[in-house]
Amino acid sequence: MRCYHSSLWNSATIRRKVLAVKRLIAIVLVCLVGAGAQPTVSLVALIAAPERYHGKQVVVSGFMYLQRERSALYIGKADFQHALFKNAVYLVIPNESSERIYRFNGCYVEVRGTFNGKATGHVGAYSGELNVKEVSPVWTATVPAGAQDGTDSPNCK
Numbered sequence: 001m002r003c004y005h006s007s008l009w010n011s012a013t014i015r016r017k018v019l020a021v022k023r024l025i026a027i028v029l030v031c032l033v034g035a036g037a038q039p040t041v042s043l044v045a046l047i048a049a050p051e052r053y054h055g056k057q058v059v060v061s062g063f064m065y066l067q068r069e070r071s072a073l074y075i076g077k078a079d080f081q082h083a084l085f086k087n088a089v090y091l092v093i094p095n096e097s098s099e100r101i102y103r104f105n106g107c108y109v110e111v112r113g114t115f116n117g118k119a120t121g122h123v124g125a126y127s128g129e130l131n132v133k134e135v136s137p138v139w140t141a142t143v144p145a146g147a148q149d150g151t152d153s154p155n156c157k
Helices: 011-035 043-048 077-081 095-102
Strands: 057-065 072-074 088-092 107-116 129-137
Touching: 043 057, 043 088, 057 077, 057 088, 057 129, 072 077, 095 129
Parallel strands: 088 129
Antiparallel strands: 057 072, 057 107, 072 088, 107 129
16 A cells, blocks of 8 residues: 655645646647737738748738739738739639628728738739638728728728
8 A cells, every 4th residue: 555645635735736737728728729820910021021921821901902813902002003013912812702802892901811922923913922711891990071081992991
């Protein structure tokens, strides 16, 4: 028969050990949840360091313009208006999501998707590609009547 030291089994020791196990489980859960999180990235950072985000899920905001072979997320509306393609990433939109996504054409949006820093869109004009999973509007400010709010679509709000 084995003899156990009584201090190993007193209630204070057991409480400390249970608390330590709970902390360890909490840390593991936080790490597991955080590993799947999509980082919010500025479009400028994405364009400046494509290798850092290549193959990763990201969340990025910008001005979205959708047209055949020219669908892209631009840093701002002026970049689209002046055809500054290097200030944009090409958007690859799945057919099953196109109707839901196209309603935000001409809006400032937040896009969730997988970034491909090696692909450069139609005729190599863009600074990467984003395989779109989800799009939501971000331009929600109320603007006085007659003021330019940077959007053309009534769906942006």
